[in-house]
């Protein structure tokens with residue numbers, strides 16, 4: 001089923017590396033209670049081996065299924081298939097969209113990272129279901145993140161693409177999210193604003209309230 005703009009309203013991206021010493025399943029449960037609308041399993045640079053990653057993925061996937069939250073997998077199409085994910089998120093250095101489409105079921109959502117109008121147009125033409133644009137602001141969650149491009153770049157991409165699902169990502173907090181929405185994003189994707197909050201549930205609640 002294609003992803004709707006409203007599913008992108010508050011998109012949590014997370015792996016165990018983002019959860020400090022907390023249980024990722026408990027963090028996701030709290031974020032769901034707080035009102036996230038989409039989840040991406042991004043297990044990256046963590047201490048887990050592949051077997052442990054699959055095990056955690058099954059638990060997170062089950063939670064999302066119970067609460068009818070779209071469950072996407074970062075980077076790995078093989079893991080997405082194993083976990084019966086609703087979709088994958090692919091960056092510019094990951095599997096190209098046409099190759100991913102050859103492997104994935106037609107119902108599988110494909111999100112693509114873009115930081116320029118040509119990248120965004122290519123993703124749209126190749127049949128991506130949404131694009132993630134970032135970093136909006138400086139981020140501490142992705143060591144290899146590029147320079148922030150700000151909501152201004154998102155506004156230009158929005159103008160070029162017209163009505164196409166767009167989410168902003170990178171350094172987004174409750175204090176700066178309004179600029180991202182005003183630039184034309186259908187939603188915001190966050191890691192630390194939820195996973196590093198004292199209360200992930202309250203943080204998600206606050207972000208959700210501010211994204212109406």
Ligand SMILES: Cc1ncc(COP(=O)(O)OP(=O)(O)O)c(N)n1
Nearest residue numbers: 075089090091092113132133169189
């Ligand atoms: C929603 C969303 N947008 C962008 C990204 C970044 O993807 P990518 O550029 O492939 O970087 P990694 O996440 O793989 O480090 C994302 N994951 N989600």
Ligand SMILES: Cc1nc(C(=O)O)sc1CCOP(=O)(O)O
Nearest residue numbers: 134135139141170171190191192
């Ligand atoms: C996973 C990711 N991708 C980015 C991009 O710019 O494509 S920024 C980023 C990290 C987002 O984490 P936080 O909300 O803690 O800043």
Ligand SMILES: [Mg+2]
Nearest residue numbers: 075090091094
């Ligand atoms: Mg990637």
